[in-house]
Amino acid sequence: MIGLTVSPEVSLVDEPVKIQAWGLPPRENIALRAWLKDEKGRIFHSIAFYLTDDEGKINLERSPSTGGDFYGIHPMGLFWALRPAIPFLRLIKHDVMGSPLYVHLELYSHLVITPSPDDVPLVSKVIERWYVSPGVQRVQIREGRVRGALFLPPGEGPFLGVIDMFGGAGGLMEFRSSLLASRGFASLALAYFAYEDLPDFLGDMDLKYFEEAAQFLCNHPKVSGDGIGVIAICKGAEMALGMSSYLPQVAATICINGTNAVNGNNLSYGDLLIPGIPYRSERLMLTHGGTLNLSRAMDDPRLPQHQDSVYPLEKARGPILFLVAEDDQNYDSLFFAKEALARAQKYGKKDVYLRTYPGAGHLLEPPGSPFCPVSQSPFFPLPLMWGGELLAHGKAQESSWKETQDFLRKSIPCSRRNKL
Template identity: 65%
Template sequence: MINLKVSPEISLVDEPVKIQVSGLQPCQKITLRAWLKDERGKIFHSQAFYVSDMEGNVDLENSPATGGDYDGVCPMGLFWALKPSVPFLRLIKRDVIGSPFHIHLELYSHLEFNPFPKNPPATTVCIERWYASPGVQRLPIRHGRIRGALFIPPGKGPFPGVIDLFGGVGGLIEFRSSLLASHGFASLALAYFGYDDLPKTLDHVDLKYFEEAVHFLTNHPKVSGAGVGVIGVSKGAEIALAMACFVPQVMATICINGAISVTGQNLSYGNLKVRGIPYQSEKAIITYSGAFECARIYGDPTDPENQESRLPIEKAGSPIMFLVGENDQIYDSVLYGKLGKARAEKYGKKDVYLRCYPGAGHLLEPPGSPLCPVSLNVLSGMPLMWGGELVGHCKAQEVSWRETLNFFRTNIPCSQQNKL
């Protein structure tokens, strides 16, 4: 009797899952398939081929895939390779508290080349992948100008606080904050345009808005109030770096694939005005798939004309870590990271760290998230190339997530009795 064992069957999305098959014939060729339906009803799917050993077993921790969406030993490959059935979709969990993703794992006792098989599988298991651990609270935030959602871990607290920023898609994206709360951080998923009564588009960056969010979080009774961490990706990384440079309550900053200059929109902080390096949209490259590669549109940060737009990283009073995908096709993130670290060292700032990940693209997300090399930018209406190679990118997500948690645990002040 064929047995498909998946453990655990209920887990956080950033936790590894073991997949084992027994009861096969020796050297039997099989197909393993995974699929889920997102909150819009869209299907994401993956499949891989395996050959059982002489005992009739397949263990994804040791057995190599022989084809399909990936090759070789890849224990989480079925999750990493989930891709949309409709082009240019990105898998994003919206309701991070109320429901999990239900991932269906199917076994076919032959090589099944049809990505949507007509015949039923030999056996199937449905597992739950959650974005928040039991007891995490989600609090909608409308405080002064601040709009977002605060995620509080279970327990008495106080907890180290983190402000979580995404990029040019706008709106409110919560899945990273809910996972941070699952690991003991009070995390504020902060919207700054395209949400609620905030501006529909980002025409100007007012750093006072983000400083207001810092003050809100440090004053929250569940947050240890000495200071907060900030994490941002893309445009959010640029804003996170600006916060590190100018807002003294920022104690630790993680910039994921972002610029070290102000780009596009001008930035202000009270009387301080910083010109954004104008976008050069004509330098975008259209790929064979019709998607846009944008790494050349942000201007040259080393051009003397753009020096006034460089963020003064040497003024940051706390550590900064750049997480960089070497296959990022939105920014030249490797260049930005190296320039940022070099400028810090020039001025004697030694707590700036650069982590580069071969094969990783722009959308470095928590582990278990599938590679998304291209998707539609809802703001521009254009598909954008994010970059990334399946194994390199998804391994980078595992490593960078561990480094993120350790960096915040080390550098954000918290009361001793609750220090993580």
């Protein structure tokens, strides 16, 4: 009898699973395929080839892939490698509460690349990958100007509070906040443009909006009011650094592949106006595949005319962690992070840290998120290059997710830390 087991069959997307098969001919080439449909019914799929052992078994924790989408021993490789059947799509789960991702795993007795109708799997399994654990509550937020969704862990709290932001795609992305709440944080997924009654496009920014969000979270009865954390990527990371530089409510900050200065759009905070460093559109790079590389489109913040745009991060109340992908092809994020670290050292701020990930691309997300090296963005005419290499990026997402949680737990003050 041929068998295929996946354990656990129901899990959070950031949890690893164990995949094993048995009852196959010894020393036989087989194929394992994974596929799913996103919320619009679009297919993402991956495949890997394996050689069964002398007992006709494979165990992805010990058996190396001999080909397909990746090589070597990578137990979660099939999940990392999920790619869109239609080019330039990015897998984003919007309805995190209503349903999981249903991942289909299929075992074939021969090496297939794209199964035809005649290719029938020997055995298959469907598993559930959730973005939220049981008991987590989602609260739609429309408080004053603040728009977003607050995810609360089960229990009375108080919990460590975190504001979570994404970048230039706009709208509201909730998948990281729901996972953070599943790990014990009260996480506010914060929108700042292209959502509900917020501006349709990213224009000049008002730090008072983010201050209002920070104060709302601090005042929430289930959140420890001693200070909050902020985690953000891309343009959101730029705003996160501004929050840490000026807002006393921010006790810890994680900037994922961001900058050290205000870019493009001006930032105001009361009477303070921070000019945005103009983008250099003449430096946009077109690839032979018809995609855009933006990594050189930001000007050097060290230039004399841009000094007023650099964030005074030395004024930040708490620690700052820069998580940087070394193969980021959207921002020169390593350069910006090193500049931020140099400024911190210049002014004697000792709690600014830099963690780099060789081979990782711009979209550094929780583990279980498929590697996305290029995708269409709603505000650009061509798909954007994000960069990275599959295996290095998958490993970086696993490492950075653990480091993210450790840093937030260590850095956000809470008088009842044992609740976590």
